[in-house]
Amino acid sequence: MTSAREVALHAQVPTSAERLAANTVAPPPPASLFQGSDSVNGYGISTAVEGTYASHGGSSSVFYQVALDVETLYQALDISQSVSVGFGPFGSVSEKSEFVQQLSLTSYSLNIVVHARHVKGTDTATAFKLKDGITPPQDDAALRNFFRSYGDSFVSSITTGAEYYAVYTFYAQSREEQDSVSAELKANGIFDFGSVGADLQTKLNRVTEKTQVRISFNQNVAGIANPKLPTPEQLVQYALDFPSIPIDAPAILSFGLTGYEHVPDVGNFEPIAGNRAFLIGNQSDGGLAQDLVKETQLINQIDWLKSIYAFYQGFNDSKLNEVDSQAQTDQQALNEQFTRYVNDPTAKLSRPATPSLQQGSPKLQYQIAQSPAQGGDGGGPFDDVDINTFIQRQDYVSSIQLRSGGYVDAISVTYRSNSTGDSWNDYHGGGGGGQSQTLTLQPGQFITKVNGRSGKYVDQLNITISDGRHVGGGGSGGGAFDWNVPSGSVVLGFYGRSGKYLDQIGVTYATLKPAQWVK
Structure with missing residues (x-):
């Protein structure tokens, strides 16, 4: 739907908090190899490194995946940005991150993703170093200045082409409801992951017609000019046919980021790298962003219940109101850590208490x-x-x-x-x-x-x-x-x-x- 956007590069950019105060638009996500990035908030910034790269040819794939959590959903959609970008206080949200936001996921949501990709090519960095004239940061003040200009990482791979993705979201309200939907999927031959065949459409139709859980259907296309999206009853055939559609408006499908701590002779980048891992996690820990996702899902569920209460003559649920207020406070406390990071990426960060998450999730009664x-x-x-x-x-x-x-x-x-x-x-x-x-x-x-x-x-x-x-x-x-x-x-x-x-x-x-x- 959109092609790669050109990014204006600046020697220095204001902090996110300053951008919000000035009511300006955040910079877009990174769009070129070696470009700098604030990986916590998703900005594309100025370029600090240069190097060589290798290009790989295209490929095609059509698959489905069942996602029980946001992290798996991000993987199924091949979203390059951290969940902190889509759920944080500010950031430059990619088209796919925004797509996930619009799903208004709740604590026990289950998603079926059908994803068709037609890759035109991938460029991957093979060697890199700081550009001539860029001084490695030697102390915290220099680290802060470096971060404001170049972020905490750079684009080390970029994949272009076209893709189609469709998501059925089942808004289960409890673990039991979620398990029931999962069992129904498996009973109809839809497992955690699989290739897409023509019979998947029949299976999806059966499940969506039979389930008692609230459902939404959302879809998007990138890399094809003026696409005509299919109906839910036609999505599988459209996905199977998608790789044969000519790529006439190539889009960035995904990109990989590498932290500057891996650049030779960059100096001690650990203060920023450590805070980045604390916020967005690593392979063993989801970081503070995981709490932010849970808080957002709780608020989404509360908002949905409140919309029902308001529609059906304004029913009042005092505990729901109390937890809603606490959840807003907890979300703000989490956001303050992200705001602190963009203003000073070397600051000592802490995990705030989130008592609202101890309440569980509210179920309509x-x-x-x-x-x-x-x-x-x-x-x-x-x-x-x-x-x-x-x-x-x-x-x-x-x-x-x-x-x-x-x-x-x-x-x-x-x-x-x-x-x-x-x-x-x-x-x-x-x-x-x-x-x-x-x-x-x-x-x-x-x-x-x-x-x-x-x-x-x-x-x-x-x-x-x-x-x-x-x-x-x-x-x-x-x-x-x-x-x-x-x-x-x-x-x-x-x-x-x-x-x-x-x-x-x-x-x-x-x-x-x-x-x-x-x-």
Whole structure:
């Protein structure tokens, strides 16, 4: 989607904190071999080293990978930058790091990545040294100046070409839910890692249709001008065909960084190298960035719950609010260590306490109930509400229309998802009678009252919503009924029976409960 960007090189750059204070845009990621980089924050800076390099030809690959954590997701997408770049207080985020940010991952998210790569070539440094005229830093003051101009590392390899990646994210809310999704994947022949065959599409379709967990689908293309992205049902064939598509706008697919401590005669670079490892980790430790990821995932889960609470009439969860406040404080404490590093990369850093992470992750809790059914036992049953996904998707009744004469012949209900924008219609009953006006509900408006008359059928039906508007129809037979939504509850939809007429009608409603905290 984007090609490599040109980077303006400067003898000195302001610190990240200064850039934020000035409200300026951070420099882009590094884009050329030997270019300097602040690997903690992802900036491309001036070039301090030079050397020789070897070029390798292209290759193609198409694979899938299941990622249970952010680090594995970064590997599956071949993201060169540290997770601190995508989750830290500031930094120059690459297209792929930004893609991960937009997934709004939570503590127990599970991702299926389908990744097709068509590599044009890779340049790898074979020898390197400081450029003529650049003095090796001899003390902390010189290290700080060196860092501001050239960062803590340089680009030692760079790969260009084109790639397509698609990610299904399953937002499990507990370890048990995550394990359940993993088991479902394996039962359908989707394991931790594998090559992509045409049958993968069928497997993905089965899993996404069957799972009860909230799902998102996201995809992107780089290296191809004006690409036409596939539908989720076409993604596997698109991925298999991708390596044959001409690369007409080559992009940087990945790059490797080498710390300046590995450059001959650079002097004592350990103060910066040690702080870098403390923040972004090494092979045995994920560093402070791991805590930052966990804090962000916790906040994402809290934000999601709060969006549900706000949509369904403003439910208040006091503990959720308390942990949210603590998580924001903890995140700020972590960010301060990254800010301290960019202002003084030789400073002594420390791991702050993060009490919010000891609470676990909040899981949505609610109670489902149904109003008494009104009418007879004829016709076939219907139930519009999937109680496992309705609230998670913020589904709601968006319009109601009746057909009626002496009886209520039919009810037509349109539902909409506030989170995805999807809508669908459920029609129950026959085609007789006259059509009522359509009662349209806006997001945040809900049914408050259902009353009418019933006997063998639903003789009369009146539905009132929160702003007082209503729709109704039918005759005067049967006995009267009158139902009001209980305080603190919200109507989700309808259930009942129908055939030639609307034989029976009832309401499914939910009462939100404080979140369950799981570890």
